[in-house]
Amino acid sequence: MVENNSTTNATENEEFVITRVLDAPRELVFKVWTEAEHMQHWWGPKGLSIIVAKLDVRPGGIFHYIMRDPDGNEMWGRFTYREIAAPERIVFVNSFSDAEGNITRPPFDEPWPMEILNTVTFSELDGKTTLTLRSIPVNATKEEVLVFQSGFESMEQGYGGTFDKLAEYLAKV
Template identity: 60%
Template structure:
């Protein structure tokens, strides 16, 4: 995994030994997402997935100690096997946007874009994340979290890698 946090957005690149169509499905189907999305060690429950522009992915995350948080994607752009653009936020059980339970300075919405490319059955994804409609304080806080987010996405992408390996066997 490589990352570039020099800019105002978080950029993470990761390679997977899997065909692009399988990696894209892992990002776009509830049956796949529930097995790898989210922080390492958390159990994901999918409440709903409507994978289309202006559709959503609504899910809960349960920590090993029993704590529960809700999250939501609102899809903006989808190019099959090429790109997914979405806004990510914390939510309540009904899907309403809420502040992160652990900080009032995390932006309400994060704009994410993941691109997919394949060479010799190796799929490379590049994730770009930045705050959406954030205050200066939220932007600054977000930038200060790059190292933590790189570690978090590293764990999430480790789970994706393991899941893809299981799917290929």
């Protein structure tokens, strides 16, 4: 069960922040962020299924996945992990990719950044976990940063749906 109290806060710079309180202990929340058999059930926007091609959770490791919509259209994505501090923090760079795992341009018309640095923190109080995700473009042009900033509302909806799926999944495991 989730307390539906997501909050989002855009700082004056290009950072995107979203927080969700989950009705599950931190060790379990961390576990479902780091194991393929769990990630495939909840990662990604609502309405898309995920197939895990590779998951190697360690600094320098890769999470490579396919997002598939109900019509069978596919988009590849990947994380490159920078830091794993169980069960407190995961730091990774997220990108769109091709089937081989090479970084590719996003499938949008706007100049979206090719790499987004994400820091996910997990803190526990009274058996509930507060998950906070902070995202910021890396190696981005000024135009890409501005497009990123203009996408905060869309990102709030996308991550909100993903975290809804996470909360539903946590209630079952």
